[in-house]
Amino acid sequence: ELKVEQNPLFLSMQEGKNYTIYCNYSTTSDRLYWYRQDPGKSLESLFVLLSNGAVKQEGRLMASLDTKARLSTLHITAAVHDLSATYFCAVDGEETSGSRLTFGEGTQLTVNP
């Protein structure tokens, strides 16, 4: 059974600081996704990482994928309050390619002024 683990689950940081969220998964995978969810809202797709060594950046967020270590990171640079949200990584397992995503528990990020 595919498992996806994120850490930390809760992250409180000050504006202007940098931090990294980690996502480990338990099996080989075709694709790794990062989503953002604001309270009471649906999920917004941030990145999809398709291969080993893939790196994607948008604004203050940068995601990377190491398929050998089965690890993805979401790096936050110079955080601002607007980044406060819950971030999920999700894996499209090789056995279920294109059919279902297995999500981590999410990292609840709070950026304080």
Place this chain on the structure above:
Amino acid sequence: DTGVSQDPRHKITKRGQNVTFRCDPISEHNRLYWYRQTLGQGPEFLTYFQNEAQLEKSRLLSDRFSAERPKGSFSTLEIQRTEQGDSAMYLCASSSLGRVPMRGAFFGQGTRLTVV
């Protein structure tokens, strides 16, 4: 097309009643997914359709749950004889088969079900 649309947004029902939710995917998307999300957790996969065919169902989907996608367009998720444990956000998502994704599947706003 403004995205994935779900109806209703909120539903409160008494235990034992049946409920039905609707999802309208992005029009050119041939894949449609249902997920369930409880407070503080990530979404859990329930089932998915490719066009009108239901191709996979999670073990989470008990016999009280049924989903349809007639004509490969909108989908409905019905829960019969609701239980308090069914209280959750039900999310619908859609995507296109055969295209290298630049983004993940597009999610709707969800239907929040409360069983009292």
